[in-house]
Amino acid sequence: MAQFKGTDNYVASRELEVAVNASVALQRPLLVKGEPGTGKTVLAHEIAKALGYPLIEWHIKSTTKAQQGLYEYDAVSRLRDGQLGDPRVHDIANYIVRGKLWDAFEADAPVVLLIDEIDKADIEFPNDLLLELDRMQFFVYETRKTVAAKHRPVVIITSNNEKELPDAFLRRCFFHYIRFPDRETMEMIVRAHYPDIRQDLLREALNVFFDIRQVNELKKKPATSELLDWLKLLTIEDMPAEALRSSDAKTAIPPLYGALLKNEQDVHLFERLAFLARRRGG
Amino acid sequence: MFAPFILALRAAGVPASITEYLALLRAMKEGVAGFSVDDFYHLSRAALVKDERHLDRFDRVFGEIFKGLESPQGEAPRELPTEWLRKIAEKTLTPEEMKQIEALGGFDALMETLKKRLEEQKGRHQGGSKWIGTAGTSPFGAYGYNPEGVRIGQEESRHRRAAKVWDQRTFRDLDEDEALSSRNMKVALRRLRRFARTGAATELDIPGTIGATAKNGGSLDLHMVPERHNAVKVLLLMDIGGSMDDHIRICQELFTAARSEFKHLEFWYFHNCPYERVWRTNRRRKETERPMMEVMRTYGPDWRLVFVGDATMGPYEIIQPGGSVEHWNEESGEVWMNRLTRHFRKAAWLNPIDQQHWRYTQSISIMQRLMENRMHPLTLAGLESMARELAR
Numbered sequence A: 001m002a003q004f005k006g007t008d009n010y011v012a013s014r015e016l017e018v019a020v021n022a023s024v025a026l027q028r029p030l031l032v033k034g035e036p037g038t039g040k041t042v043l044a045h046e047i048a049k050a051l052g053y054p055l056i057e058w059h060i061k062s063t064t065k066a067q068q069g070l071y072e073y074d075a076v077s078r079l080r081d082g083q084l085g086d087p088r089v090h091d092i093a094n095y096i097v098r099g100k101l102w103d104a105f106e107a108d109a110p111v112v113l114l115i116d117e118i119d120k121a122d123i124e125f126p127n128d129l130l131l132e133l134d135r136m137q138f139f140v141y142e143t144r145k146t147v148a149a150k151h152r153p154v155v156i157i158t159s160n161n162e163k164e165l166p167d168a169f170l171r172r173c174f175f176h177y178i179r180f181p182d183r184e185t186m187e188m189i190v191r192a193h194y195p196d197i198r199q200d201l202l203r204e205a206l207n208v209f210f211d212i213r214q215v216n217e218l219k220k221k222p223a224t225s226e227l228l229d230w231l232k233l234l235t236i237e238d239m240p241a242e243a244l245r246s247s248d249a250k251t252a253i254p255p256l257y258g259a260l261l262k263n264e265q266d267v268h269l270f271e272r273l274a275f276l277a278r279r280r281g282g
Numbered sequence B: 001m002f003a004p005f006i007l008a009l010r011a012a013g014v015p016a017s018i019t020e021y022l023a024l025l026r027a028m029k030e031g032v033a034g035f036s037v038d039d040f041y042h043l044s045r046a047a048l049v050k051d052e053r054h055l056d057r058f059d060r061v062f063g064e065i066f067k068g069l070e071s072p073q074g075e076a077p078r079e080l081p082t083e084w085l086r087k088i089a090e091k092t093l094t095p096e097e098m099k100q101i102e103a104l105g106g107f108d109a110l111m112e113t114l115k116k117r118l119e120e121q122k123g124r125h126q127g128g129s130k131w132i133g134t135a136g137t138s139p140f141g142a143y144g145y146n147p148e149g150v151r152i153g154q155e156e157s158r159h160r161r162a163a164k165v166w167d168q169r170t171f172r173d174l175d176e177d178e179a180l181s182s183r184n185m186k187v188a189l190r191r192l193r194r195f196a197r198t199g200a201a202t203e204l205d206i207p208g209t210i211g212a213t214a215k216n217g218g219s220l221d222l223h224m225v226p227e228r229h230n231a232v233k234v235l236l237l238m239d240i241g242g243s244m245d246d247h248i249r250i251c252q253e254l255f256t257a258a259r260s261e262f263k264h265l266e267f268w269y270f271h272n273c274p275y276e277r278v279w280r281t282n283r284r285r286k287e288t289e290r291p292m293m294e295v296m297r298t299y300g301p302d303w304r305l306v307f308v309g310d311a312t313m314g315p316y317e318i319i320q321p322g323g324s325v326e327h328w329n330e331e332s333g334e335v336w337m338n339r340l341t342r343h344f345r346k347a348a349w350l351n352p353i354d355q356q357h358w359r360y361t362q363s364i365s366i367m368q369r370l371m372e373n374r375m376h377p378l379t380l381a382g383l384e385s386m387a388r389e390l391a392r
């Protein structure tokens, strides 16, 4: 069996590799937690690539119901077809819309199934999927058919920790918590994306980045994706490294900071801090 | 068959179950963990811990249970024979195994014997199999144990080897019940700041108001400016001069680090129990002493009063006049505590003693009653609950 390992494009710690390989070998879901931007979603893509499996993505929203992952019965279409006298109306199977789990179960070769941001949904959501994920099958009442997985998919579940997950659900998963990357790891991640970035620019940018993350009042601290966006802008503008040099993140607004601070309140906070600092200093 | 490893984890507050333990065993059989101790550590963690707040407790238990596992000279790649690794997970920790170990004189004795055998082994030809394959007669043979690439650690060597992953305790900061230290200071500080930020957001801009009012031809035009500091004023009374000193230092560092966030912050010291005097500098106690009554006159009822102390003493030190071990106190500590809590309506007590032990110490119970149950452990969680209470 192919093993998962970090690649040129994705920096994976050994502990992450072990957790992924355990979940692949035992065919149990892997629950991945960590701050936004720590590479949870991208991980599923990388696993699919490493194993050579197709990826099926199910992005969860606050309104997503577990049943939608199995199938939905489209009564409205059937009603319309009935009015138009379409002969399809006689077979209810025509109105069963497959969900992501169904797609994953029926696939002819094993797939990776990503259930992204499970904590966005209703608190009952994970419990409602327990049995299906355990047995890898479910029953379609309308057509009286059982859909069973031809190959048990590799299931990757991510959570941003907005809600606690039920114990029964947790017991069935392997778990990995991605720590926010330290400076060294972050440098590797940046290089994975921009292999040719100038060393001096990267150093100064990381200084600013980790300084900003120290400002505890921020509503949303910039994470990896913001850093990558910002570096891209800095490179496009051909920003000299000196432009980033400053002793204190609070006293100066870094160039093109819009890419780092996505939240309007945080931008205001920054401008105010810089203003106060200048007034105090001047 | 419930493994002691799981029991130890559960006792430490990691809710691992038999389902998870079986998953771990299966993963080991599948060879997921590779051949190193670090891999085994990562694997068992991924299988048994489901909440990042429990990672640190896991690290502690792992370190305790697998004390014996380590590499030669503490070098980085920790190669271990797979078979042995599997068996130690499956067998060392079952009740039967524990009984066997008991019969051999306990875990330490087992390790000691193993170490001696290893040394014997070294003098002989490489890969010698004195006890491999002697299953049944030697306690080690049964594991198919190959001595190369592993050293059985004893206490003295523990201190010399390179730090193990689990010994680094990287997840400490995520554990809510970890005692306050310089490690989780940053997190603690964030909590404290959140508390400090409660308060008036704006204040009257007097020059601005005068200017605008004048321009307005004398009709009043009020101007407000955002207040730079927050309105919270904190008075810290700390127990000093004994077992408490380390905790006091940490606490003081913590509050000092948050100083700019408070409108005012004052420190005073007492010993064991607050009485009629407090002082500012412990080394120059006499010169810096102040009567408690004066302190209460100086700081108004809007100050938040925070005591830091273990509240561990003879009960008479609190309830009896003259109960102090240091001087003659006319009035009991209880009288002074009541005076303080009546004056400072918002008060809390931070206690570094593990909360589980509070009820076994009479003086803590008395102090808790005098504080009307506003005593909090000196942990992240305790700091949080203190902040919540004082902000109300």
Ligand SMILES: Nc1ncnc2c1ncn2[C@@H]1O[C@H](COP(=O)(O)OP(=O)(O)O)[C@@H](O)[C@H]1O
Residues within 6 Å of the ligand: A009, A010, A011, A012, A034, A035, A036, A037, A038, A039, A040, A041, A042, A043, A189, A192, A224, A225, A228
């Ligand atoms: N370990 C990593 N190696 C390479 N790129 C990473 C890594 N972690 C994060 N990234 C990058 O950071 C960005 C955010 O990752 P994403 O998976 O969306 O985070 P999350 O799902 O945890 O919020 C992506 O552009 C991703 O490529």
Ligand SMILES: [Mg+2]
Residues within 6 Å of the ligand: A037, A040, A041, A042, A116, A158
């Ligand atoms: Mg994501």
